[in-house]
Amino acid sequence: MRILRLGPLGITTHRRTFAVGLALLALLAALLLFALSAGKADIGVLDSLRAAVGIPVGAPADFIVGQVRAPRALTAVLVGAMLGLSGAILQSLTRNPLASPDFIGISMGAGTGAVLTIWLVTASSLWVTAAAAAAGALATAALILALSWRRRGIVPLRLILAGIAVGFVAQATTQYLLTRMDVHDAGNALAWLVGTTTGRTWTHVTVAAIVMAVLAPIVLWNARALRTMEMGEDTARGLGIAVGPARATLAVCSVLLAAGAVAVTGPVGFIALVAPALALRVTRNAGATLIPSALMGATLLLAADQLAQQMPATLQFPVGIFTAVVGAPYLLWLVWRASRGGPA
Amino acid sequence: MRTRALVTLAAAAVLLVAVALSLAIGSRSIDLGTVWEAIVRYDPTDPLQQIVRELRASRTVIGLLAGAALGVAGALMQALTRNPFADPGLLGINAGASLAVVLGLSTGLATGFAAQVPLAFIGAGLAAVIVYAIGARGAAAGAPVRLALAGVALTALISSVTYAVLMVDDATLDQFRLWVAGSLTGRQADDVAALVPVVLVAIAAALVASRQLEAVALGEDTARSLGVRIGGVRTVVIVLVTLLAAAATAAAGPIVFVGLAVPHLARALVGASLPWLVIVSALGGAALMLVCDVVGRVIAPPGEIGVGITTAFIGGIIFALMARRMKVVEL
Numbered sequence: 001m002r003i004l005r006l007g008p009l010g011i012t013t014h015r016r017t018f019a020v021g022l023a024l025l026a027l028l029a030a031l032l033l034f035a036l037s038a039g040k041a042d043i044g045v046l047d048s049l050r051a052a053v054g055i056p057v058g059a060p061a062d063f064i065v066g067q068v069r070a071p072r073a074l075t076a077v078l079v080g081a082m083l084g085l086s087g088a089i090l091q092s093l094t095r096n097p098l099a100s101p102d103f104i105g106i107s108m109g110a111g112t113g114a115v116l117t118i119w120l121v122t123a124s125s126l127w128v129t130a131a132a133a134a135a136g137a138l139a140t141a142a143l144i145l146a147l148s149w150r151r152r153g154i155v156p157l158r159l160i161l162a163g164i165a166v167g168f169v170a171q172a173t174t175q176y177l178l179t180r181m182d183v184h185d186a187g188n189a190l191a192w193l194v195g196t197t198t199g200r201t202w203t204h205v206t207v208a209a210i211v212m213a214v215l216a217p218i219v220l221w222n223a224r225a226l227r228t229m230e231m232g233e234d235t236a237r238g239l240g241i242a243v244g245p246a247r248a249t250l251a252v253c254s255v256l257l258a259a260g261a262v263a264v265t266g267p268v269g270f271i272a273l274v275a276p277a278l279a280l281r282v283t284r285n286a287g288a289t290l291i292p293s294a295l296m297g298a299t300l301l302l303a304a305d306q307l308a309q310q311m312p313a314t315l316q317f318p319v320g321i322f323t324a325v326v327g328a329p330y331l332l333w334l335v336w337r338a339s340r341g342g343p344a
Numbered sequence: 345m346r347t348r349a350l351v352t353l354a355a356a357a358v359l360l361v362a363v364a365l366s367l368a369i370g371s372r373s374i375d376l377g378t379v380w381e382a383i384v385r386y387d388p389t390d391p392l393q394q395i396v397r398e399l400r401a402s403r404t405v406i407g408l409l410a411g412a413a414l415g416v417a418g419a420l421m422q423a424l425t426r427n428p429f430a431d432p433g434l435l436g437i438n439a440g441a442s443l444a445v446v447l448g449l450s451t452g453l454a455t456g457f458a459a460q461v462p463l464a465f466i467g468a469g470l471a472a473v474i475v476y477a478i479g480a481r482g483a484a485a486g487a488p489v490r491l492a493l494a495g496v497a498l499t500a501l502i503s504s505v506t507y508a509v510l511m512v513d514d515a516t517l518d519q520f521r522l523w524v525a526g527s528l529t530g531r532q533a534d535d536v537a538a539l540v541p542v543v544l545v546a547i548a549a550a551l552v553a554s555r556q557l558e559a560v561a562l563g564e565d566t567a568r569s570l571g572v573r574i575g576g577v578r579t580v581v582i583v584l585v586t587l588l589a590a591a592a593t594a595a596a597g598p599i600v601f602v603g604l605a606v607p608h609l610a611r612a613l614v615g616a617s618l619p620w621l622v623i624v625s626a627l628g629g630a631a632l633m634l635v636c637d638v639v640g641r642v643i644a645p646p647g648e649i650g651v652g653i654t655t656a657f658i659g660g661i662i663f664a665l666m667a668r669r670m671k672v673v674e675l
Binding site: 169175184186317328 | 427478479490497498501503507518522524600601650653654655656659660
């Protein structure tokens with residue numbers, strides 16, 4: 001047991017959690033270096049680092065690394081961290097390992113927004129569609145928060161139920177629109193139903209960084225409350241936690257993190273569900289592990305994005321496909337091992 | 345007990361009305377007298393009676409079948425996993441059926457509905473077997489959660505393969521988007537006739553198994569002390585859920601809402617008693633399915649909206665309002 005303290009911001013951590021956090025950080029850094037330097041044009045590690053932070057090193061590197069690889073990789077890292085954090089909060093609040101922002105309608109709302117613009121404006125520009133996806137995500141987030149807000153604050157279980165319901169409605173709308181549109185447009189629309197990091201620019205990175213910079217400190221500030229609430233509301237209250245406000249703050253943060261992620265990349269599935277589950281398993285913690293979940297999410301998404309980029313031309317699919325291909329078998333394997341008597 | 349019996353009667357009455365509506369309403373409205381005659385004294389020369397017998401009867405039967413199957417599958421699934429958000433889809437059933445149909449369309453094996461029914465059934469069944477094999481070995485503690493995790497993981501994996509195929513194959517996407525919207529049209533009763541006994545037997549078996557499953561849901565130690573064989577009960581229930589949900593998906597396409605919401609609403613009415621929950625969920629699921637199908641027929645003339653879309657839409661709105669009002673019942 002080890003306690004890192006910075007004013008009221010106390011992070012209690014087990015030795016193993018700390019080690020896992022460091023290991024994930026190292027893995028993430030290595031992946032990031034690989035993402036910047038490897039690709040069709042091989043660029044030296046040092047040159048690519050310089051180009052990524054804006055120091056001119058020469059013609060191809062400045063553009064390839066500075067304008068293409070760096071924003072794409074950083075988008076993946078930030079969005080992955082947002083999804084991991086969002087999922088960890090939601091799973092801890094609901095005490096349900098299957099709770100995930102994937103299922104509470106935000107992704108579906110974003111998809112509906114995007115498909116709607118593709119249907120209305122046949123030659124819709126990328127930015128219009130992206131803005132519509134963001135608007136769809138935020139509108140859904142607002143709707144489920146409004147639906148689950150009661151006098152005494154947000155009841156997490158109700159948040160999930162409202163989210164599932166809104167998600168069904170959004171998904172049904174999307175499927176209906178898909179049957180109405182030209183099949184070629186429908187094919188294009190599919191790309192918006194699977195998240196992608198292709199073509200992300202520094203603007204995307206800035207948006208993601210701002211969302212993260214605002215929300216992550218609020219979440220960490222409430223981390224102790226979150227972990228205490230896992231022991232039961234009454235216990236938390238007895239220990240002096242203001243349960244209502246803490247829960248509402250955390251729920252709003254979780255939903256906004258997911259909405260921000262979807263607005264930047266579209267609905268990259270599975271990260272928010274799997275990153276916290278994996279973080280719990282490798283740290284062997286009993287309760288929420290926010291920072292490891294965020295690091296795990298970032299690592300998973302960056303790894304999946306690299307896999308997506310290294311694929312031959314016939315297998316070029318959006319990263320949303322690969323997050324499942326990377327994450328799902330690992331989770332299946334963990335479950336398989338647990339079923340045979342290993343640690344659950 | 346009295347309230348439960350009353351709720352069951354009310355659900356049966358609602359279902360009866362839904363059947364009548366489903367036979368009478370459509371792009372051509374038919375009065376109930378003619379509908380009744382078509383059932384008891386069929387006159388093949390009357391075009392209206394022909395519509396009832398040839399078109400509406402078969403889609404009503406399919407709706408009843410799929411709705412009841414999904415309602416019961418959902419009730420069992422939620423009791424088994426002790427998770428009020430559990431849906432038969434968690435076993436990977438919708439994803440498995442979708443992939444099978446997409447592969448069938450893409451390879452040209454399953455262009456007609458008659459070929460899609462067995463393919464969807466096999467795909468759904470295979471997915472459930474894999475999920476079960478990975479997630480539910482033995483009766484150790486935590487098996488329900490592992491089962492659900494395995495289901496979610498396999499669903500994500502299969503769906504991404506489905507998406508990948510669809511992205512490169514526009515012709516398949518063109519047909520698949522209609523199948524995935526879920527529909528009761530274009531099916532002849534003969535196509536799904538084989539599924540009827542499967543669903544009826546599975547529902548009967550569910551009623552028999554529900555007492556024991558209820559004991560398992562009380563907790564594993566309690567169940568063991570009551571003499572219930574936990575592993576055996578789980579296996580039976582999983583087989584039943586698989587049969588029911590696969591049959592429903594094969595008959596009507598992937599319907600996402602009924603299996604989740606109907607048992608949830610039923611629980612608010614009859615409490616956690618599983619045998620009653622199974623009965624009310626069967627009646628309610630069938631009624632919801634038929635009403636949604638009727639709405640889909642008339643809402644966007646001259647076309648129709650697939651029942652998968654209307655169930656999600658209507659059910660989703662009801663569910664959102666209920667979620668706001670109801671006392672959330674924990675399992």
